[in-house]
Amino acid sequence: MKASAPAKIILFGEHAVVYKKHALVTAVNLRCYAEAKKSSNFRIISPLGVTSLDFEVHPWISCAIKNFIKVKPINGVEIKIESEIPIASGLGSSAAVTVSVLKALDAEFETNLTNEEIYELAKKVEIDVQSIGSGTDPFISTFGGIWLIPERKKLNFKEFEILVIDTKEKSITADMVKKVAELRNKYPEIVDSIFDAIDGITLRAAKMFDEKIENEKISELAFLNQCLLKAIGVSNRKIDSIVENLCKQGIAAKLTGAGGGGCVIAFGNVKSANFENSFIVKPEREGVRLEE
Numbered sequence: 001m002k003a004s005a006p007a008k009i010i011l012f013g014e015h016a017v018v019y020k021k022h023a024l025v026t027a028v029n030l031r032c033y034a035e036a037k038k039s040s041n042f043r044i045i046s047p048l049g050v051t052s053l054d055f056e057v058h059p060w061i062s063c064a065i066k067n068f069i070k071v072k073p074i075n076g077v078e079i080k081i082e083s084e085i086p087i088a089s090g091l092g093s094s095a096a097v098t099v100s101v102l103k104a105l106d107a108e109f110e111t112n113l114t115n116e117e118i119y120e121l122a123k124k125v126e127i128d129v130q131s132i133g134s135g136t137d138p139f140i141s142t143f144g145g146i147w148l149i150p151e152r153k154k155l156n157f158k159e160f161e162i163l164v165i166d167t168k169e170k171s172i173t174a175d176m177v178k179k180v181a182e183l184r185n186k187y188p189e190i191v192d193s194i195f196d197a198i199d200g201i202t203l204r205a206a207k208m209f210d211e212k213i214e215n216e217k218i219s220e221l222a223f224l225n226q227c228l229l230k231a232i233g234v235s236n237r238k239i240d241s242i243v244e245n246l247c248k249q250g251i252a253a254k255l256t257g258a259g260g261g262g263c264v265i266a267f268g269n270v271k272s273a274n275f276e277n278s279f280i281v282k283p284e285r286e287g288v289r290l291e292e
């Protein structure tokens with residue numbers, strides 16, 4: 001059986017959400033496809049290679065299978081992955097692969113898991129692989145749509161365009177989350193004030209995304225969020241130079257996801273932007289689903 005799950009984009013609030021502040025997140029129209037076929041042994045076929053259960057090459061898929069085995073003991077399965085989502089770029093490719101694999105396993109072995117149960121398993125996989133995480137990525141990949149986290153407020157669905165510029169530098173979530181945790185251990189009251197400020201920005205933006213998007217104000221909020229992400233050390237030179245370049249074209253931008261590489265996003269009148277390694281994505285209503 002074949003399943004797919006969407007990528008996600010954190011519009012506002014990454015990192016702060018790890019400390020129970022708000023994040024505004026949307027699923028986007030790039031998907032990861034996973035096919036599960038009963039087999040007498042374990043085989044994983046993906047753009048990263050062909051392996052058995054392998055926690056180095058395929059940590060997310062191997063952990064997804066390991067957690068699924070706790071629900072239904074199986075002696076083997078062949079998993080085949082095809083993905084439209086750039087890897088380690090802040091767009092939630094790990095969560096999308098995990099969620100789509102779990103849904104494909106559920107269908108192939110007829111375990112009738114609800115999407116809530118698939119999400120719970122995917123959240124366990126996130127903790128198994130990177131020891132830390134807010135569960136935001138697997139949540140959005142499972143349920144689709146535009147959400148305010150952590151209270152799970154589903155916002156009115158809107159069509160808008162998000163410009164994504166891939167720095168082509170890898171973003172390793174666990175490393176970046178640890179880096180922020182170290183800074184917070186050193187300067188708790190300062191870093192917590194920054195998180196409070198990010199929280200305020202996210203709540204203002206969420207209100208606008210739920211009601212009427214005002215491009216100028218959203219751009220100002222994106223600029224403020226980016227400055228605060230830079231303050232906690234998750235921007236880098238490439239991100240800064242892309243943000244600055246877009247700023248010269250009159251477009252406000254910020255990093256998305258864990259940072260330290262990965263992607264920069266911009267909203268508003270982004271059609272005019274001229275950038276290499278860039279593409280436009282749109283919010284996606286549908287979360288994980290079975291494919292024909």
Ligand code: MEV
Pocket residue numbers: 010013014015016017018090092132133134135136137173177257258
């Ligand atoms: C990663 O996409 C977003 C972070 O906030 C980590 C998390 O929420 O688990 C950096």
